[in-house]
């Protein structure tokens with residue numbers, strides 16, 4: 001059974017997008033090792049009638065990419081290939097100091113505390129797989145046959161969950177991994193093909209994706225990520 005641990009928690013608190021933020025320090029006591037990092041953040045604060053920390057989350061099972069926290073200087077914290085919601089307190093030691101910050105990147109402005117504005121990146125995801133003209137009712141799912149190599153390539157691109165950790169980790173705020181994966185994921189498929197190139201250029205140019213063109217190419221009549 002996991003042991004309970006006590007530790008010092010330093011959390012970035014910021015009242016709003018234009019407010020000056022600062023770290024606040026909390027002493028966390030007897031936290032069970034099987035508590036998830038996101039659960040841990042607020043339970044004690046709420047029981048002490050303090051304002052809970054605002055952070056983003058959705059699935060809490062490592063697939064949506066919303067739980068965007070920097071923990072001890074690492075995006076998503078100490079584990080490899082796991083998002084913040086999949087971090088459990090057993091990874092930390094009694095007496096540790098744990099520092100939690102929002103994604104730090106110009107493309108992710110802070111909304112409040114640890115929650116950031118992901119609009120620029122949502123627009124990139126929205127850019128794939130459709131055409132701008134009305135073409136009537138949508139076809140039934142799977143009505144368009146897709147060649148297996150193309151489906152496989154789109155699936156590879158879809159393994160990017162769009163969390164934005166690569167952007168936050170890059171000192172230049174480059175979004176090249178995110179953008180190349182997300183524009184490819186849908187634009188490789190036939191549904192949006194007539195306008196795929198237009199939407200990809202629009203998404204790349206209109207985003208914080210400074211290195212977009214390094215990782216995404218249009219050749220052999222289709223979009224490819226490198």
Ligand code: SF4
Nearest residue numbers: 160161162163164166
């Ligand atoms: S490529 Fe970037 S946005 Fe996509 S899953 Fe990896 S770290 Fe997250």
Ligand code: FES
Nearest residue numbers: 060064065067085
């Ligand atoms: S909340 Fe969805 S990946 Fe963490």
